[in-house]
Amino acid sequence: MRARWIIAAIVLLPLLAATGYGIAAQYPLIDKLENAPPRSAFSRKLIADGARLAAIGGCHLCHTAPDGADFAGNRPIPTPFGTIYSTNITPAPGSGIGQWSEAAFARAMRAGISRTGRHQFPAFPYPHFARLSDADLHALYAFLMTRRPVETTQLPNRLLFPLNQRWLMTFWNILFFHPASSRRDPRHDAEWNRGAYLVAGLGHCGDCHTPRNLFGAEESGRKFAGGRGEGWTGPALPAAPTPWSTAQLFHYLRHGWDQTHGAAAGPMQAVAAGLGQADPADVRAIAAYLSSREPRTALPRGHSGNAEPAAGNRLGAALFAGACARCHAGGAPMLPPHGIDLRLSTAIAAADPRDAILTVLGGIRQPDGRAGPYMPGFADSFSDRQMAALLSFVRARYGGGPAWRGLASRVRALRQGRGQS
Ligand code: HEC
Ligand code: HEC
Ligand code: HEC
Structure with a gap:
């Protein structure tokens, strides 16, 4: 079996090489x-x-x-x-x-x-x-x-x-690679078309927000279904527990945060910092295009908060009360330095805890020392076990979806910079 593979490789590689060079x-x-x-x-x-x-x-x-x-x-x-x-x-x-x-x-x-x-x-x-x-x-x-x-x-x-x-x-x-020049969609206005062009082209948003196949190519049928960038999850667009309006998207993309959806974290911070220097009309076009992808029926996707499943987790509850509640207690809209009510958090609602873990470990700092939302990192404050208890409390209390599994080992891997892909 193995020999056959080797022979196939010996025959095929130069052939491929010749065609490739050709x-x-x-x-x-x-x-x-x-x-x-x-x-x-x-x-x-x-x-x-x-x-x-x-x-x-x-x-x-x-x-x-x-x-x-x-x-x-x-x-x-x-x-x-x-x-x-x-x-x-x-x-x-x-x-x-x-x-x-x-x-x-x-x-x-x-x-x-x-x-x-x-x-x-x-x-x-x-x-x-x-x-x-x-x-x-x-x-x-x-x-x-x-x-x-x-x-x-x-x-x-x-x-x-x-x-x-x-x-x-x-x-x-x-x-x-099947390059398509952006064609105008006559069903939409000029602003929407500019947004579609920028998102698919220059903004290369799919780089982190579209899943990739084994060969590292974006899956064309699953645009913006959620991807990966610099070790973070680029969430599906849209995936937030509450729908985004055009104005909210504009503020988020331009300033790196929005009152009801929170702050850009990880590699999205740098993307937003770039958009802060772009032509505001272009950022508005991107926002208009993205918000048109939001489902029109404004079903509240938010989770109402669930005290029951979290009740057994005393350690998690205590850590949250001591370290997080003063900024994330909920109710009031986010205004720096306060974070959002975590029922509204995409990271806490996500099926994969990756972005939540990375955010709590590293905190949130604006790039280039610009003023903006700030959250301290907790990597040095909590052990892997404490972090797991805290996050499973937050998930159960605010996230709605099924419990995150294997949290302690995920925390350990991400803390050590493993689990990159
Ligand atoms: C996500 C990262 C990334 C972004 C964003 C990016 N580049 Fe690059 N670029 C690269 C890498 C990596 C290479 C080298 C690729 C290689 O070696 O095959 C490259 C190569 C190039 C090259 C070819 C240069 C050469 O000497 O062969 C040009 C031109 C270029 N980039 C221009 C740009 C411009 C203009 C922008 C912004 C509109 C841009 N790049 C944005 C990563 C990036
Ligand atoms: C000093 C205030 C402060 C403290 C303390 C704090 N946070 Fe934050 N947190 C923020 C701010 C500001 C943001 C950015 C705005 C936002 O996204 O909520 C944020 C963002 C987040 C996010 C990302 C929300 C999203 O999807 O946008 C999560 C998750 C989070 N915090 C969890 C925690 C947890 C868990 C703790 C306790 C261990 C904690 N925070 C402690 C201020 C704080
Ligand atoms: C280098 C990777 C990367 C690129 C490129 C990128 N993003 Fe993101 N984006 C992320 C990550 C990671 C997050 C989640 C982190 C967070 O909570 O802010 C995110 C979050 C977002 C969110 C918030 C989603 C939510 O529900 O909270 C929006 C909106 C968004 N990106 C839009 C864009 C647009 C528009 C572009 C292109 C102009 C873009 N992104 C390019 C990585 C990227």
């Missing part, structure tokens, strides 16, 4: 520009538009290493297949994209092919960026080409063989 060869190298275009090639307005679009696309987030220069790359991006380091997208002529023409930039963004004809890995969200309009791409190009150029040495990816083979992406693209 197909890859259809992407020619695009010649270098003599010089990076000068700043005067782009109007001030165009550059400012590009900046506000880049904030939606998260370019800075993924292309800036901790303590590294802006957009100079080398930020480790964890994937289920290993770590990929983002590239330098400053206009540095050597290691950056300073000698990339706009055509080369557009091909990378829309087809996942670099200037030299090499395949990109989809940790770079080109499957989403493929939808970008010419106008938006042009503004992004203007913005990037006017950043400060910084030369860097690209760190090598740490991917398992054979997943480090770029030509394999030929097949991945054939199977999973």
